[in-house]
Amino acid sequence: MINRSILYKYVCLISSLLTFYFLFSCTHDLANSYQISTNNISSPLSVLKNPLQKEAKSTSQKDSTRHLKLLFTGDIMGHTPQIRAAEIKKNKSYDYKPSFEYIAPIIRAADIAIGNLEVTLPGRPPYTGYPTFKSPDDLAVDLKWAGFDVLVTANNHSNDSGKKGVLHTIETLKNLGFQQTGTFKNKAERDLFYPLILNKNGIKIALLNYTYGTNDIPTTPPTIVNTINWYTIKKDLQKAKKRNPDCIIVMVHWGDEYQLIENKEQRKLADWLANQGVHVVVGAHPHVVQPIIEKEVKTEENKQVHQSLIAYSLGNFVSNQDKKNTDGGILLEIDIAKNIQQDSTYINDAHFIPVWRYIQKTNQNDIYRILPVAAVEHSKRPFIKLPTEDKMEMLDFLRVTRARLKHNGAKERRITTKDIITSTKMAQK
Numbered sequence: 055m056i057n058r059s060i061l062y063k064y065v066c067l068i069s070s071l072l073t074f075y076f077l078f079s080c081t082h083d084l085a086n087s088y089q090i091s092t093n094n095i096s097s098p099l100s101v102l103k104n105p106l107q108k109e110a111k112s113t114s115q116k117d118s119t120r121h122l123k124l125l126f127t128g129d130i131m132g133h134t135p136q137i138r139a140a141e142i143k144k145n146k147s148y149d150y151k152p153s154f155e156y157i158a159p160i161i162r163a164a165d166i167a168i169g170n171l172e173v174t175l176p177g178r179p180p181y182t183g184y185p186t187f188k189s190p191d192d193l194a195v196d197l198k199w200a201g202f203d204v205l206v207t208a209n210n211h212s213n214d215s216g217k218k219g220v221l222h223t224i225e226t227l228k229n230l231g232f233q234q235t236g237t238f239k240n241k242a243e244r245d246l247f248y249p250l251i252l253n254k255n256g257i258k259i260a261l262l263n264y265t266y267g268t269n270d271i272p273t274t275p276p277t278i279v280n281t282i283n284w285y286t287i288k289k290d291l292q293k294a295k296k297r298n299p300d301c302i303i304v305m306v307h308w309g310d311e312y313q314l315i316e317n318k319e320q321r322k323l324a325d326w327l328a329n330q331g332v333h334v335v336v337g338a339h340p341h342v343v344q345p346i347i348e349k350e351v352k353t354e355e356n357k358q359v360h361q362s363l364i365a366y367s368l369g370n371f372v373s374n375q376d377k378k379n380t381d382g383g384i385l386l387e388i389d390i391a392k393n394i395q396q397d398s399t400y401i402n403d404a405h406f407i408p409v410w411r412y413i414q415k416t417n418q419n420d421i422y423r424i425l426p427v428a429a430v431e432h433s434k435r436p437f438i439k440l441p442t443e444d445k446m447e448m449l450d451f452l453r454v455t456r457a458r459l460k461h462n463g464a465k466e467r468r469i470t471t472k473d474i475i476t477s478t479k480m481a482q483k
């Protein structure tokens with residue numbers, strides 16, 4: 055038989071724990087509802103400053119929250135040495151898988167992985183690098199294998215293979231099962247499929263894409279390459295809002311090449327986009343990593359407050375560039391959360407993941423490899439062993455990139471060897 059005084063002590067202890075739990079969850083529920091009530095419900099994207107708030111939600115709230123993990127990569131380039139390196143049989147078959155092998159587990163783990171394809175796919179040789187980028191279709195096949203879901207194609211190289219190239223690129227990507235936007239076969243298709251709407255995990259995204267120009271290569275009708283025109287963008291955003299997305303994302307090809315800080319025009323356009331209700335702006339083209347900032351803005355339309363995240367440039371995802379700071383880039387990971395009970399959506403978390411391009415020398419072709427740098431940095435048993443000189447270059451890239459991004463408070467997700475190995479096993483199942 056249990057001693058009465060011990061039983062009494064237990065009852066007291068349990069009731070105080072329950073009281074404490076009740077008060078604690080109420081406080082946080084109030085904090086959450088305050089957070090939500092200050093934001094725009096029709097265009098509701100806020101950033102939870104304190105991640106603990108998320109943990110303190112009651113079970114019912116947890117159940118009513120949906121998450122969507124977005125991942126963006128930098129410029130996917132196709133310089134001549136990369137084409138030569140991937141070549142298996144002259145002008146016939148190409149294998150890019152080794153380039154993506156070590157980064158694929160990270161890309162596949164995202165709900166939606168999005169990249170800027172800065173080459174055209176003409177469908178037949180000659181395949182060339184700078185200044186007119188024409189890559190074999192096998193590149194797209196292996197990007198699909200690596201885990202990409204969406205490729206945006208409005209950039210200064212969109213017209214490098216002329217009208218046929220624009221058409222074949224769109225056709226090939228669609229046949230491979232990608233979602234694609236930024237360039238269009240004709241006006242009817244743009245009217246029908248733009249902005250691109252992505253629906254996953256009960257969260258609806260509107261994705262838009264524009265470029266500053268096409269290197270003076272004119273766009274041949276009826277094809278369309280989206281160029282930056284504020285009037286057109288405004289109309290496109292209005293069209294996007296009519297579809298009631300939870301989150302609006304604009305990917306812009308802009309800025310000055312090799313500049314580590316965004317220029318005035320980028321800042322002006324980003325601010326304007328945020329004022330128009332855009333939640334996430336992701337930039338490309340400078341080939342180096344530029345700052346990521348988060349800001350609270352009032353929409354022009356209804357003066358309601360929302361959070362915007364602006365990543366001015368993610369640098370290179372893969373390329374043969376060797377100018378300082380062009381040998382790597384970052385992946386941007388954003389966790390979008392939606393409370394379906396309150397119909398409010400917010401950026402729950404955002405991280406960058408540094409990647410570095412390693413050119414592995416072999417007796418035959420060079421191998422271009424994208425490495426999640428943190429997994430090689432300190433690992434005692436790294437999945438790949440780099441020659442000292444390459445390792446020094448990689449660490450140099452990492453040091454300056456981290457410093458630039460952390461200056462504005464951006465957070466890094468440090469990939470470990472385990473992440474890659476575990477995910478690779480999962481992907482193989």
Ligand SMILES: [Zn+2]
Nearest residue numbers: 172209210339
């Ligand atoms: Zn570019």
